Amino acid sequence: MLSKIEFDLLKSSQYCDKEPCECYNKTGAGNIKINSRSKGQVYCNRCGNRWVLTKGTMFFDLRTPMDKVIKVLLCLSRGMGLNNTCRQEKVTAGSALDWIVKAAEHSNEFTRYMQQEMHLEQVQIDEFWSFVLKKRKILQMKRESCLK
Numbered sequence: 001m002l003s004k005i006e007f008d009l010l011k012s013s014q015y016c017d018k019e020p021c022e023c024y025n026k027t028g029a030g031n032i033k034i035n036s037r038s039k040g041q042v043y044c045n046r047c048g049n050r051w052v053l054t055k056g057t058m059f060f061d062l063r064t065p066m067d068k069v070i071k072v073l074l075c076l077s078r079g080m081g082l083n084n085t086c087r088q089e090k091v092t093a094g095s096a097l098d099w100i101v102k103a104a105e106h107s108n109e110f111t112r113y114m115q116q117e118m119h120l121e122q123v124q125i126d127e128f129w130s131f132v133l134k135k136r137k138i139l140q141m142k143r144e145s146c147l148k
């Protein structure tokens with residue numbers, strides 16, 4: 001479940017993606033209303049289109065709170081080892097590796113998120129992606145061994 005801050009943050013950048021809708025692709029048009037806070041769902045009050053706030057993001061279908069995922073990714077990007085990070089944040093290595101892969105799959109969006117919401121400097125963002133790139137092969141191997 002999303003925290004109130006996460007819910008409101010995600011809601012503020014939503015737009016209706018149903019093509020014939022008069023609010024199609026418009027953010028801040030006042031048409032996005034809450035359908036279910038606990039399920040993270042909103043709807044467009046012009047056309048009735050419903051969706052979950054995390055649709056199309058790296059946070060879609062995660063059971064872990066966004067802030068925890070971000071904290072883990074930050075620890076890893078700052079050079080803390082995988083085992084230490086997992087122990088400190090009480091997450092499994094498999095989960096942490098899944099989040100890295102998801103961040104990489106949504107790299108543009110996650111970069112924007114790091115700039116706007118995490119207020120990271122470009123050099124910190126570069127360090128994060130450099131970490132992901134360097135570890136990609138090792139992570140893939142560890143991930144495969146975690147899944148066996």
Ligand SMILES: [Zn+2]
Nearest residue numbers: 016021044047
């Ligand atoms: Zn709509």
